Amino acid sequence: MSELERYYRVLELEPGATLEEVNQAYKDLVFVWHPDRIPNDNPRLQKKALEKLKAINEAREKLRSFNGKRQTIYHSPPTPHKKPSANTSTPPKQNTDLSGKDFSRANLSNKDLSGRNMSYANLSGADLSDTFMHKVNLRGANLSEANLFRANLLLADMREANLRSANLIGADLSGADLRGADLTGARIRSGDRLLVKLIGANLAGAIMPDGVIHS
Template identity: 50%
Template sequence: MTPSEIYYCYRVLELKPGASLDVVDQAYRDLAFVWHPDRIPADNQRLRKLAEEKLKELNQAREKLRSVLHRSPPSSTVRQTPSSQPKTATPRYTATTPVSTRHPASANQSSSYPQPQSSQATPSSQTYQSHPVTQTPSKPIPTHPRRPSAQPDMSGADLRGADLQEKDFSGRNLSGADLSQANLSDAFLHKVNLSGACLYQANLFRANFLQANLSYANLQEANLIGADLSGADLRGANLTGAKVGTGDRIMVKLTGAVLTGAVLPDGSVHSS
């Protein structure tokens, strides 16, 4: 591979060039756990397809880097461990599309998506598969279709301590809402308006805040590990003490996020 291809593979895994094979495998496991399609509702085919494509990209980047790092001599810049024992292969996560989104699976059917393994590796390497979706015939459109009712305005709502796991609040107005200590893990919050909302100590594990408005929100001591804040507006937000990773590894996606004036987890203020 060319140096530019290697650099691209490291970027896909959100690593700096030159990271060791162990670091590559760990980054792959972390990102595959976050992006696995199993956490996308079965009826949201668009997001499910995006997750499948991301997982496929992660698989390809990991395989290319493994082939390069396996060929690297011991004297290379990548530090090698003295152990002579062969390393256990990192599992390659797979994704398959469910046969039907309208009927529950029978007892003898296997699960549509295998559960991701975040810490244990298996000796065998599986291949990424993607099968076409089998859709049920659409129902005839009635002569006078009912217009969908407008979503209620939830600005200022009191949702303290509420269990909202995997709920879909995409595009909703929750500005000024009190969500302190609420459980929003795996929730879908695309383009949601949470401006000035209180999310103190909220569980936002793997929550999807794509292009959400979190300006001046209180995110103190919130659990943001695995959350996707790509394109989110975090201007003036308070993230003091928020959990954003393990050790020196940041496990929050902030691609394109606006952090001007935000108070970072260490108490410093982001200036640009």
């Protein structure tokens, strides 16, 4: 079985499934395997659910990339052959290094920023609701007052990130590295109910919403 076939199998799809089918299968499996659906007193199943989520996220990410390339190959209109000239330039590749960039107040809702390097970027007040940020590097980033409602931050690097007064309701930070992050005043609860997924997250030294430093 090829690596590509394995990713389809992870999402319980037949090889060659469409991007729409990939996205739907991803949503269905995340719903089934989300740690919130597993009893808290069953650490074995909690660990298994987290491993499943990692595999599901990786499969979706790889198949989205593959489907995007396939559509470019098969659906791009033919272009007339031109003799190369000195002025011909290669289109820039998708920029994965966004470190230090200014995205303050930007609308990044529903974007796929997985795997990007956004360390020390300014995302203060940005709308990141429903944004896919699997394995994103947000080390030292300014996310103060950002809207991270239902954002997928699985395995994100958020060390020393500024999350003061950020909206984290519904966000998934499973396996994220939050060491030294500042969450003062961040929204993570509704009443006494915690509404942020923090399964396996590293919170050592993080300043929690109530100002207490997590040990």
